[in-house]
Amino acid sequence: MSSDNISQNIEEYLEVLYRNGSNKEQVSTTTLSKELNIAPGSVTQMLKKLEKLDYIEYVPYKGASLTDAGMKIAQKITRKHRILEKFLTDILKIKDENVHEQACEMEHSLSDEAERALCFMLNQPDLCPDEKIIPACNFMFGNCNDCISEKDFDNVVIRDNNLLSLSEVNSNADGIVHFIRGNEDLIDEIKSVGIDIGTEIDFNKKDNIITLLDDGTSISPSKDFLNNIFIKI
Structure with a gap:
């Protein structure tokens, strides 16, 4: 079961909180009530x-608002849901109107190992069918090439911290790059502009500029860059 056998009910609440407050914003009781179709009391x-x-x-x-512990669970279940939506749409060709409900039913029982296998099959997707960001996996890898290279899932270590892609931050942000997602070509493209694991960056969301803090270089990133460069939150 997902999230160390945490109840599906708790996962659903945390998932809604993440969907409406992925930067740890406060989400109203009214919003939760409407989205979960549960009485406010x-x-x-x-x-x-x-x-x-x-x-x-x-x-x-x-x-x-989510704490770090709540964020970890919320990102994990949200990731599984959105990867399943991608799988149901792209591979199984399920009707669009049925995809969300079926992903909701499957996400709670999808193992971490199966999630990883789906990610490989789908070539490390960054967006679900309705263009929402798929959160980073919680495995301790610097990039997807490192993950693919580890053949034995029993050797995979869980990451301690929570990450957000630059696309997900809702204001200016600074931090250290902890994970780069994508195929080898995208990873190489990102590295070619000076961004790698451990790079300190400042992201000006309004002007869409990444500044490398070690030398002051400024970069106007593409959507692919923003979706797949992750910093600690």
């Missing part, structure tokens, strides 16, 4: 439970 009770589990920070009458 029941939502409030669950938020109190999630706060006790240290998955969220909850402010009565205002809403909730």
Whole structure:
């Protein structure tokens, strides 16, 4: 089972919080109630439970935001959902109107090993069918080539920190590059402009400029770059 046997109900709440607040923004109880189709009173009770589990920070009458622990689970289940949507659409040719519901049913039981295999089959996708970013995997690799090179899943180590792609940040951000996703050509293209694992960058979202902090070089990145360069949050 996913997320160390955390209940599907908890995963659903955290997934909605991530969908509406991937930068740890506060999400209102009303939003959760509408998206989950659950009465506000029941939502409030669950938020109190999630706060006790240290998955969220909850402010009565205002809403909730994800903690680092909650973010880890939310990204993992969201990634599985969006990869499954890609698989159902591109490989199985399931009707568009059925894809989301079927992915919801499958995401909770998809193993990490199977998720990794699907990622290989789909050539490290960055977007699901409705153009939403697929979160990075939580495996301790610097790039997808390193992941592909490790043939034995039993040797795969889980990453401790949470990552966001530059496409997902909602304001200016600075940090260290921890993961680069994509095929060998894309990875080489990103490296050719001076960005690699450990590179310190400053991203000006408004002007769409990445500045390399070691030498001040400025880069106007493509969408492929932004979707696949990940920093710690």
